[in-house]
Amino acid sequence: MMNVGKIYRDKVVKTLKDGVEKQDATLLVNYNKISSGDLSSLRKTLRQKKAKMCASRNSLVKVALKGTDYASLAENLKGQTALIFTNADAAEIAKLLVKFAEKNETFLICGGVFQKGLLTKQDVKRLSDLPSKEVILTQILGALKSPATRLARSLNSKQTDLILLLKQLSEKKGGN
Numbered sequence: 001m002m003n004v005g006k007i008y009r010d011k012v013v014k015t016l017k018d019g020v021e022k023q024d025a026t027l028l029v030n031y032n033k034i035s036s037g038d039l040s041s042l043r044k045t046l047r048q049k050k051a052k053m054c055a056s057r058n059s060l061v062k063v064a065l066k067g068t069d070y071a072s073l074a075e076n077l078k079g080q081t082a083l084i085f086t087n088a089d090a091a092e093i094a095k096l097l098v099k100f101a102e103k104n105e106t107f108l109i110c111g112g113v114f115q116k117g118l119l120t121k122q123d124v125k126r127l128s129d130l131p132s133k134e135v136i137l138t139q140i141l142g143a144l145k146s147p148a149t150r151l152a153r154s155l156n157s158k159q160t161d162l163i164l165l166l167k168q169l170s171e172k173k174g175g176n
Helices: 004-022 036-048 058-065 071-076 090-103 121-129 133-172
Strands: 025-031 051-056 080-086 108-114 117-119
Touching: 004 051, 004 058, 004 080, 025 071, 025 090, 036 051, 036 090, 051 058, 058 071, 058 080, 071 108, 080 090, 090 108, 090 121, 108 121, 117 121
Parallel strands: none
Antiparallel strands: 025 080, 025 108, 051 080, 108 117
């Protein structure tokens, strides 16, 4: 008969391992002496952004990371640890975490995984400086649309110039 604690630990390890391997982005944070209200607020905001915060014991995180390409993340485990998993816009989640860390000195971003690549805390900071996915798509659309808009305007202006020229000629010749 299996111990209930062992079953629970195995389930937590599987959840953590699946989160790191199957999500587009996983960010590792350490937090200490942060009120439960602030953490609840952060979790709620993360859920709205389609991200999940999973707090766990460091030993379970080490077991989950062991044997993966991300085992080096276990070096950053100190104090209370949480992993944030998301398939949504990682830049937006990173911005949210950096902003929360600025308000709470004991909330530290330690690194993470983004599209199967390891991130350092500096990489997470740089990721948070990126514009959101929607802004980038809008900029690309604007860049693609710009030449066509200029062409349409220049063609339209030539038509307008021709019409004005014809009208002036007509007025000179005594027409309406």
